[in-house]
Amino acid sequence: xxxxxxxxxxxxxxxxxxxxEADFKARLHWSADADAxxxxxxxxxxxxxxQRGDAAVLDYxxxxxxxxxxxxxxxxxxxxxxxxxxxxxPAVQREALxxxxxxxxxxxxxxxxxxxxxxxxxxxxxxxLGQKVTPLDRVGIYVPGGKAAYPSSLLMNAIxxxxxxxxxxxxVVPTPAKGSVATGGAGGDASAQxxxxxxxLAAAYVAGVTRAFTIGxxxxxxxxxxxxxxxxxxxxxTGPGNAYVAAAKRRVFGTVGIDMIAGPSEILVLAxxxxxxxxxxxxxxxxxxxxxxxxxxxxxxDADYIERVQQEIDRLLPTMPRAEIIAASLNxxxxxxxxxxxxxxxAISNRIAPEHLEVSSSExxxxxxxxxxxxxxxxxxxxxxxxxxxxxxxxxxxxxxxxARFSSPLGVYDFQKRSSLIEVSHAGAQVLGxxxxxxxxxxxxxxxxxxxxxRLGGV
Amino acid sequence: xxxxxxxxxxxxxxxxxxxxEADFKARLHWSADADAxxxxxxxxxxxxxxQRGDAAVLDYxxxxxxxxxxxxxxxxxxxxxxxxxxxxxPAVQREALxxxxxxxxxxxxxxxxxxxxxxxxxxxxxxxLGQKVTPLDRVGIYVPGGKAAYPSSLLMNAIxxxxxxxxxxxxVVPTPAKGSVATGGAGGDASAQxxxxxxxLAAAYVAGVTRAFTIGxxxxxxxxxxxxxxxxxxxxxTGPGNAYVAAAKRRVFGTVGIDMIAGPSEILVLAxxxxxxxxxxxxxxxxxxxxxxxxxxxxxxDADYIERVQQEIDRLLPTMPRAEIIAASLNxxxxxxxxxxxxxxxAISNRIAPEHLEVSSSExxxxxxxxxxxxxxxxxxxxxxxxxxxxxxxxxxxxxxxxARFSSPLGVYDFQKRSSLIEVSHAGAQVLGxxxxxxxxxxxxxxxxxxxxxRLGGV
Numbered sequence: 001x002x003x004x005x006x007x008x009x010x011x012x013x014x015x016x017x018x019x020x021e022a023d024f025k026a027r028l029h030w031s032a033d034a035d036a037x038x039x040x041x042x043x044x045x046x047x048x049x050x051q052r053g054d055a056a057v058l059d060y061x062x063x064x065x066x067x068x069x070x071x072x073x074x075x076x077x078x079x080x081x082x083x084x085x086x087x088x089x090p091a092v093q094r095e096a097l098x099x100x101x102x103x104x105x106x107x108x109x110x111x112x113x114x115x116x117x118x119x120x121x122x123x124x125x126x127x128x129l130g131q132k133v134t135p136l137d138r139v140g141i142y143v144p145g146g147k148a149a150y151p152s153s154l155l156m157n158a159i160x161x162x163x164x165x166x167x168x169x170x171x172v173v174p175t176p177a178k179g180s181v182a183t184g185g186a187g188g189d190a191s192a193q194x195x196x197x198x199x200x201l202a203a204a205y206v207a208g209v210t211r212a213f214t215i216g217x218x219x220x221x222x223x224x225x226x227x228x229x230x231x232x233x234x235x236x237x238t239g240p241g242n243a244y245v246a247a248a249k250r251r252v253f254g255t256v257g258i259d260m261i262a263g264p265s266e267i268l269v270l271a272x273x274x275x276x277x278x279x280x281x282x283x284x285x286x287x288x289x290x291x292x293x294x295x296x297x298x299x300x301x302d303a304d305y306i307e308r309v310q311q312e313i314d315r316l317l318p319t320m321p322r323a324e325i326i327a328a329s330l331n332x333x334x335x336x337x338x339x340x341x342x343x344x345x346x347a348i349s350n351r352i353a354p355e356h357l358e359v360s361s362s363e364x365x366x367x368x369x370x371x372x373x374x375x376x377x378x379x380x381x382x383x384x385x386x387x388x389x390x391x392x393x394x395x396x397x398x399x400x401x402x403x404a405r406f407s408s409p410l411g412v413y414d415f416q417k418r419s420s421l422i423e424v425s426h427a428g429a430q431v432l433g434x435x436x437x438x439x440x441x442x443x444x445x446x447x448x449x450x451x452x453x454x455r456l457g458g459v
Numbered sequence: 460x461x462x463x464x465x466x467x468x469x470x471x472x473x474x475x476x477x478x479x480e481a482d483f484k485a486r487l488h489w490s491a492d493a494d495a496x497x498x499x500x501x502x503x504x505x506x507x508x509x510q511r512g513d514a515a516v517l518d519y520x521x522x523x524x525x526x527x528x529x530x531x532x533x534x535x536x537x538x539x540x541x542x543x544x545x546x547x548x549p550a551v552q553r554e555a556l557x558x559x560x561x562x563x564x565x566x567x568x569x570x571x572x573x574x575x576x577x578x579x580x581x582x583x584x585x586x587x588l589g590q591k592v593t594p595l596d597r598v599g600i601y602v603p604g605g606k607a608a609y610p611s612s613l614l615m616n617a618i619x620x621x622x623x624x625x626x627x628x629x630x631v632v633p634t635p636a637k638g639s640v641a642t643g644g645a646g647g648d649a650s651a652q653x654x655x656x657x658x659x660l661a662a663a664y665v666a667g668v669t670r671a672f673t674i675g676x677x678x679x680x681x682x683x684x685x686x687x688x689x690x691x692x693x694x695x696x697t698g699p700g701n702a703y704v705a706a707a708k709r710r711v712f713g714t715v716g717i718d719m720i721a722g723p724s725e726i727l728v729l730a731x732x733x734x735x736x737x738x739x740x741x742x743x744x745x746x747x748x749x750x751x752x753x754x755x756x757x758x759x760x761d762a763d764y765i766e767r768v769q770q771e772i773d774r775l776l777p778t779m780p781r782a783e784i785i786a787a788s789l790n791x792x793x794x795x796x797x798x799x800x801x802x803x804x805x806a807i808s809n810r811i812a813p814e815h816l817e818v819s820s821s822e823x824x825x826x827x828x829x830x831x832x833x834x835x836x837x838x839x840x841x842x843x844x845x846x847x848x849x850x851x852x853x854x855x856x857x858x859x860x861x862x863a864r865f866s867s868p869l870g871v872y873d874f875q876k877r878s879s880l881i882e883v884s885h886a887g888a889q890v891l892g893x894x895x896x897x898x899x900x901x902x903x904x905x906x907x908x909x910x911x912x913x914r915l916g917g918v
Contacts, residue, residue: 096897103891107588114578114590121569128838129566129852131573134831136865150902199901235865254720257865261713279913285906321905357878364882371878372593379587379882382914386907387883390895393588394879406595406694406716408877418867419816419830420853423823423838424846432562436849438555442658443609446780447744448845454738455841 066180107393174216525639566852633675
């Protein structure tokens, strides 16, 4: 299809329509059906890496990425590699990475101060109660290889870990050879070094990655979770990946922590009609260009305005390099929804619990308190999602697929854990003891009761 | 075996021994191997409940719990049932529940204030950045039925949810009929009402549960995750359960949030020899009495003291109603480890990352800073784990099986989620725009770049 005949026509819905509920649910529906074949292959890879370590990782890296490395050492990147990549960039890119990193760091430092510090108090009996907040020792960050390698994602994963105080950040990033299975080939044209993304390596320099390996897929997740002779075992694995990586992360959860299993990316725009419609069209595009399954939805009480946004979509689409992906996404999963009011639009937004929520209104603070569930809320016409994605400061790793109902953006708290602190004084033991004895006996746990009873009486 | 011949002899290890590393690792080893048969049965139950709703839940409740209920309504408990249970208790039990609840509430209110409030700031360009913290709308709490029904667990799950501001707390608790499959029978002696635990119902009254259903197993998890005509769908499911419940929670993760998949309970005692050895013996018992797989470990640099603790174990064991379970746990998984120093004991504790960590020392604050990974740290001789389990205030739902390396006690934060807030001013868009344009173009995302570029220029 030529770009001149490409059309992007998001589904038009109206909350006043009798079929709205059914149409709305059908458009929202998305399910990541588990693929039994992928599940089995991933299970086998995990077991193999757990048993054979480096040798298994090397085998899979040969087979899938076409890298003929003699040892894991050949697959390790050095700090010099990172610096060389950074130095090779034009000044404008170096500065953009550094400025973005500085803003992300500053935001996450504020986050740590607001919600990530240890605390304690003593009650009237002198009993100390609190929580000690400490960083994880070592985390692994998965960075997808090839075209979907996003340096910004590396900053968004590594910087909160740094701010939390994580001691070691281990990056894995596949660098498949041209013609390898990973790049859609049959395995020919193989060498020891695959295609490295210079921006990702430069971002590793800016973010401060401790060690990095050019491995990917389930074998990289396994190496990080179980450790091998070369790859150190980590405490938590974060970062996006394909279906194999997602399945592997789900399976190693418990042995290590994981961040989340992300679904397709989504934007929901609440518009009162005061923003230039071409800005809204482009914001919908900026989500749709990620991939065909991405979802862009506009909610607006002004039918004429929705029409103008559609006109801007028609006008701007041919100018976009990724027009085909945008059209596929908007036609397959997009929606322009006419609501009775902004209040109703807010209520529908809460049902969706979107990953990105733009409140493109002249009075965003009027609507913000009505919005209960969203990964990130972008207030006002100047706050395009893309500014938030790259450099405003907040994290762009956000809960997708309605999981904002119960989960949060990636943050410093994902790289910290808490230990309760309890110090019962002699006086406190006299007050608490009888309560514990009664409850423990009610549960039939006599040793619990006796341990409390022993602490009763004189010093 | 009669109680007079029962012996509890935890494995004796010394860090000075050449075989220490191997012996230590062997004793720590525990793995929850997935049972393929359970996995398949749980998958089938989840699908069935998702498709047939109440009818499927009723079928499984008949089959497994032996309850011949005509409708889900017959399986719902009322607020009057809770109050009746509470009123039926002796005053000492009523007061113990209320005192424990008040202390747990007070601690979690402090926790919310310290780490669970919304925050925001404006940077030099007038850009607003922050996070809005909001409660989950509705959560489900699984409470195991029968003998292992612990009212204290209900308090520990429901009260943090309340403090977080969760609107509805839905409890499920199986009440299997005598002779049912769940109680080890063949399904006979069935009736519409099974065995209810009065203390659990009374705790539901004290904690403020919104609605409750006498259902359990994978079918209860499915009802909460997907919702049925009668059981409302929740946003997160917390609370312990058997292998079926654990498998079901793991499978519905993503549709809803879950807390954690708990392994066997553990205590690690760091002792400098200053605490009465009978207190330590009883603290080890209080973990061991939970079940045969529970793990109790003592680390101490004083060999004579370890001997005295063993003598107290021998003396006290015959007095314990659950002596057989305690002996099985201590013999199978317990350890008394002689260390070179308290410093070494702290280092070993960090490797274990125990669920419960008692620092039974005359100078607990000397050692606390060395302790990096633990669910809860109990400082000083008066702080028996049992006081913390029931009523000191901190939560007793803690990370097991070394997961304290990356996870935290259940808390108010488990019933809240965060939404990033971003409001870029016109001035801010001029600063952020060029950075976003450069990074977006580097990633090949032209719509992202264009959305930022459109916001450049005059108001």
